[in-house]
Amino acid sequence: MLQNNRLGGIPAEALWELPGLQSLRLDANLISLVPDRSFEGLTSLRHLWLDDNALTEIPVRALSHLRALQAVTLALNRIGRVPDYAFWNLSSLVVLHLHNNRIRHLGAHSFEGLQNLETLDLNCNQLHEFPLAIQTLGRLQELGFHNNNIRAIPEKAFLGNPLLQTIHFYDNPIQFVGRSLNGATDIQEFPDLRGTTSLESLTLTRAGLQRLPPGMCQQLPRLRVLELSHNRIEGLPSLRGCQKLEEIGLQHNRIWEVRADTFRELTFLRSLDLSWNAIRSIHPEAFSTLRSLVKLDLTGNQLSVLPLAGLGGLVHLKLRGNRALSQAFPKDSFPRLRTLEVPYAYQCCAYSGCPGFFTASGLRGPQHPPPDAQDPPRRTLADRAESRYDLDPEELQLEMEEPRPQPAVQCSPAPGPFKPCEHLFESWGVRLAVWAVVLLALLCNVLVLLSLSVAGPGPLPPAKFVVGALAGANALTGLSCGLLASVDALTFGQFAEFGARWEGGPGHVAWLTFADGLLYCPVAFLSLASALGLLPVTPEAVKAVLLLVLPLPACLNPLLYLLFSPHSREDLRRLRPCWGGPREPSSCDSTQALxxxxxxxxxxxxxxxxxxxxxxxxxxxxxxxxxxxxxxxxxxxxxxxxxxxxxxDGGRAQGxxxxxxxxxxxxxxxxxxxxxxxxxx
Structure with missing residues (x-):
């Protein structure tokens, strides 16, 4: 254990007397040179750490004495090239790490002699060409060369690696692939993966892919994890041949459609991420055969309808950002659901404990999962151990434990006073008060406008014009409140079924625009008091102020004018000829009498x-x-x-x-x- 020292080199013959040593750590030092005979006596050494030093080349002669070596790491050094036959005598080597160096060149026979190598890490180097030397690694299972400068993947690049299971080559400026795959000269389709029939995990992100080949699954029949995020993929072929797929990541692409055969018969698929695409339509049978699907992410698309066939086993469902998606998601359609993210809060009403909300069958009643949902299929511990891709603890509990009462679903955004489930006006007191305000506002303001309209020919005096303008504005306020009251009456007890359309429709936008200009002192006071912590203001109180206090001037202004202004009575008397009564002469002009x-x-x-x-x-x-x-x-x-x-008669009054x-x-x-x-x- 010699790591984290300031060793500048390894003295020759220093380790010769340790033939039984199996593990040697020389990492995190300042070693820049390894003498040829440094490891000559370490005949039993199996693990060697030389990472995080100052090496500039592979210590070929020193390593040739370690025939029993199984794992070596030369990462985090300054190595610039790997010569031919650099590891020729390490026939037992299984793991080789060369990442985070400055490697620009690999010889055609650099890995000659590594008959048992299973893991090769070339990530974060400066390679400009595909490492063709890997074709001699017949037992290679995991290969990583991401974060390099590789621009081309040649034909039959992995032909000599029949056991390859995992490839990581994202973050490379790949511009073209071999013509044996698609006949293209740019990276518009998938790279040539012939000879990799054992591949289980493939990650290819930020590579500029635009299409996937129709025969991709014929090349990758054992694929379990497919990560193709942050590309430019527009269309998806049928993945029917990849029947062992368990996880698919296609987020941040340009996919616009999911056909019926895209994911057909992927019975082992558990996680599907299609977020941040441009998906407008999904075939009604697209998910019907996905019996094992527990995670579905469709965030940030353009969906208007989501087919529910085959989604009964979902545990996590994400639909945020689909503003055109206003359909309801009944609770009995997702008996195992734990997390739900929807575009509108009204779609969470079925999961928030609203007692009167409709279920999928159209009947009101308590929300309980169907009988068949209480006995979900469970995998055995042996099956669980075979899987390399862990699930959340909730999902593990769901699969391995005995059935227990269903916990509450975490649905967001949650409904509240401003996004109610059953009634737009949740209180009869508020409902009656709003109707009173509406009737008084419309009646009084219309009366004022009528009295001013018969004032006589010619333009209105400025004072009367101001009174008329105020009456018109107040009448519009009353009309806006009347619209809200009408919506409350028409959707009585079922507002959640229309809430999404109301929120996205022109009526709601008009109400918001109108209300923004009428936020008077009560609203400002309550907002500031709540922000500063001066008063414990609840959302219910703010809602009551918006519905009652805000439109009060609409009915009080004309009512006070009609009751207490003597000039209003004179203007009202002018209406009598219109109603059939005699018109009395006026003793003074009401405009001047202001x-x-x-x-x-x-x-x-x-x-x-x-x-x-x-x-x-x-x-x-x-x-x-x-x-x-x-x-x-x-x-x-x-x-x-x-x-x-x-x-x-010309006389004077007496006295x-x-x-x-x-x-x-x-x-x-x-x-x-x-x-x-x-x-x-």
Whole structure:
């Protein structure tokens, strides 16, 4: 055990007296040179670690003395080439690690003599050509040469490796393969794997593959794991011949369709990852024969319908990102399900304990798995031991333990107050209050708009225009609330069945757009209070505020205007001719009267205090009324505020003093006359 020291070399004859040594660790040192006779006396050595040193070449002569050696690692050094016959005397060697070096060249006979080699690791080097030297390794089972600069895979590259089970050659800039496979000059189809009938695991990612050959499974009949993610594959051939496949990874490709024969008769397939493709359609029978499938990932596709045939044994199902997929997934369709990810929260209602949600049979009732789901097929321990691909603990428990009560399904996104399962309005109090707000808002605002519409010909005065605009906006708010109330009534008790269509439809978008512009103080207060932790605000409280407090101005504004504004009563009297009643003359213009009489008096007092010029009060046609004349507020002739007007026969009212000269004429100044106002106070 000499690892993690600062050894700069191995002194000759230092280890000669250890003929029984079987394991020697010299890794993590600074060894740059291994003398030829360093291992001459180690006749029983089986495992040798020389990784993480400063070697620049293979110690060929030193290794030739280790005929019993079974595993050697020369990784993490600075080796630049592997010469011919570098390991010629290591006939017992089983594992050879050469990864993370600087190897650019391999001789055609570099691995000559390694009759029993099963694992060869050439990953993370600087190879520019495919290592043809592997053709002499007749017992090779695992080969790795990923993260190199290999651009071509020649014809019959693996013809001399009939026992090869695992190949890793991803992250290479592969541009073409041998014509014996597809007649192409670029990497559009699968590489030539003839002679690899024992291959069990194949990983080929980020290689730019566009197609898979139709006869791929004839070359790989024992394949169990196929990882082809992050390529450009658009279409899938039939994988019917790969009947031992257990795991398929095709995520991050360009697949747009899954045909009926693509995965037919893959009875051992347990995991299928088709996420982040462009799949628009899946044949109804595409999964019907996948009896062992427990994981299906279709995240980030463009599905509108998911066929359920053959998916009864699923444990994990992922469907996020399929915005057009709004179908319901009944609980009794997936009796063994543990994890479910769907596009909309409403699709989780069947798994969230909603007591009244519909099952697949259309009958309401408690959610229990069907009888046949309580006795799922289980594999024996011997079968489990043969599998090299472990499952989650939940799946292992599901397969090997006795049947037990089904745990709750973890479904996301979970329903909540803003994405309910049964009722859009979950409380009768909220429901009745919303209907009251809707009726008052529509009735009062329509009444205000009608009263303003018969005000007379010509454009509306600015004040009335503002009142009309507010009434129109409030009416639209009431109409929006009425739309929500109508949806609640039409989907009463079954909102989850329509929730996905409602959320993705134009009505919901319109409501969101309208509501975003009407987030008043209560909503802002509750949001800030919840964010700052000042008040424990629940989603139910926020929902009640949005449904009740937010649209309250829509009905309160016109109601207060109709009840407490004297001008509204005058405008309403104008509607009487339209309803068949006599029309009474108006004593004052309601637009001008928006500024009340006391305001005029206060204005006059202010002018007197600050020395403003006074103005005469000019009489109006009707007695006792004010009028605008020449830009001045006028008073009837011979009168002042607080005095009786003269009678029609020219006399004065009894008990009325003589009008002062200041009150009879018109001043030229254009201001209010202080004496006239003073006598009326």
């Amino acid at each position: 500024v009340a009489f006391p305001d005029v008096e206060l204005t006059a007092e202010a002018s007197e205090t600050h020395g403003l010029p006074s103005g005469a009060l000019v009489p109006r046609q009707q007695p006792g009324g004010l009028k605008l004349e020449g830009g001045h507020v006028a008073e009837p002739e011979g009168t002042r505020f607080g005095q009786q007007p003269p009678s029609r 009325t003093p003589e009008a002062s000269p200041a009150g009879q004429g018109r001043a030229s100044g254009g201001g209010f006359q202080s004496s006239g106002l003073a006598s009326g106070v």
